[in-house]
Amino acid sequence: MRTLASADIVPQRTIYDCLPAALATTLGWSYEKARTVTGTHTTEGGTFLMPLASALLSERIAGTYVMSRTHPQLPPAAMTSAWGNMLASPAEIRRLIQGHRAVIIVPGRGPRDEVGPEFGHAIAWDGQRAINCGSTGADPKPPREVSLDDVPPWEALILTSIADAAPETVTVPPDAIASDASLAALFDRHQRVFLGFSGGKDSIALAHMLEPWRDRVTLLWVNTGYMAPHMVEFVRAFGDRFDLVEIASPSLLQVWQASGVPADVAPFRNVLGQASPRLQPWLSCCLTVRQMPVNDFLRRQGPCCYINGQRADEAGGATLSGLRSNLPPSVEVALPLTDWSAADVFAYVAQHDLKLPPQYAEGYPGSIECTVCPAQAMPARMDYLAKRYPHVLPVIRACVRDVASATMGAVEHILATVEAPYPTPADTLSTFGRH
Ligand code: SF4
Incomplete structure (x- = not known):
């Protein structure tokens, strides 16, 4: 897998375009192409990752959506329903994205540098590294590599080309x-x-x-x-x-x-x-x-x-x-x-x-x-x-003897039942894959 060089990073141009910038950086697209695809999914009201999957299908990109159970916008009722069990931890998301390209939503800042559960920020992931494509709010920052340990993922859309073979295996050291x-x-x-x-x-x-x-x-x-x-x-x-x-x-x-x-x-x-x-x-x-x-x-x-x-x-x-x-x-x-x-x-x-x-x-x-x-x-x-x-x-010996006699007795009984009294026409065995 080709990892991102600084020249591949597509910086943000406005306060609200972290998603197209991250998508363009992740997939090696132009800003304009990513902007067209994400147009209806990025608004001043927030960044919506899940519906982006359907928009990417026409580009022959499949998106697998994963959400963290620590997502601050998750309604409390979600965690008491059955699907609360299907949510991942940030650590699991970090593991799932290894070796895949992805766009990730992490905690971000609002236009006046404020923080809050509504301020998710989209960043790019090239399979191994996370790239923040910059921010243009009250405290503008240039594009830079970030650690997902510092910015725990809230959501991720894992991107796979539909024409691709299986993703490359990346060995992640236990540490x-x-x-x-x-x-x-x-x-x-x-x-x-x-x-x-x-x-x-x-x-x-x-x-x-x-x-x-x-x-x-x-x-x-x-x-x-x-x-x-x-x-x-x-x-x-x-x-x-x-x-x-x-x-x-x-x-x-x-x-x-x-x-x-x-x-x-x-x-x-x-x-x-x-x-x-x-x-x-x-x-x-x-x-x-x-x-x-x-x-x-x-x-x-x-x-x-x-x-x-x-x-x-x-x-x-x-x-x-x-x-x-x-x-x-x-x-x-x-x-x-x-x-x-x-x-x-x-x-x-x-x-x-x-x-x-x-x-x-x-x-x-x-x-x-x-x-x-x-x-x-x-x-x-x-x-x-x-x-x-x-x-x-x-x-131990007495218990194992009980287990052995029950098990061997049952198996011998089954064998004895089917073996002796009945003929076994050879040509029927292969029908059932037995010899
Ligand atoms: S199976 Fe039962 S007896 Fe054996 S280690 Fe587990 S708890 Fe102990």
Whole structure:
């Protein structure tokens, strides 16, 4: 993608023409062409980005509109309706526009240099850099590059040529995603920020990133009562530096009795309680025992921000939309590490010389969570538990045997039902793509 040189910038000519100037700069058009296209969409009353998408269609440009839920003109009712969940955070908008051209609306100033929710200002985005095409109000400024960390995006119209192939992939370094500056934007909007804390590498890295705002951060840790004792001690030690709230989970045993032991694989009949033993997907166990107590806590806090260290490459983890849908709109959810890999986090930990719990050096790189959990019976974890907490192995083994016998029994029953008594005409298999 060609990035903008200063000669490509089309400066504003009047107080109100930031949109045509930004559009011309973004697309490499003349001012006059952009003015013609945006003519009906820029008035003295404001800059309207969403309807511009239809005007651009005749130019074979598709526009994808994204709005921030921090947009000051958003009616409060919007955030309590279902579509409030579809709005993005400024950080998400910054991520979405990477590698695409876009016109962005950011906070601006009025003709007499006044500020207010009605004074949005259009700027150009070339896929990597934001260009303010200048301003001609009471305090005129020349065109210049600006940082979207300083001017949080309210709206963006992402522009794609309809004839284009897929956009170029731009690798965004993790630090650009969860930079101090983007975290700073969260603290601009919220007096109180809560970090879901487990004592694992991801939450340790995030706690370190939040150090500059330490006095406004509360770590939320759910103690299930079956944590490894050294992890209880490790997590509680963070209470020396941060406000730490220890939330008691519902009783793990009662959750297992009511909904079954957590399993990685389970027949539906056992999940539905139509066959014994009762089993539950481990995700629902974690949701009930570890996430819902956090959600209940956050619901009582009023407007605040909740940061979670979930990464997108972790199997079955929480998602932004899932977390948001269980929280009121007054709680902003942020997953700053979503695009990080485990290696990125380890690199951050090493770079800042952060202390990890001892199991990381002993071959099990995780926070352990519930020591008795039968849904995480991977070799490294079992080796570690056998060494440090051997008393939990019989519980895990008994639960895994229940899961195995239910699952294998169901599979064997299905196989036995269809195999022996019936002939299998070979030529019908290929019809169903089976061999
Ligand atoms: S770690 Fe295992 S036992 Fe603990 S809450 Fe999650 S699924 Fe349930």
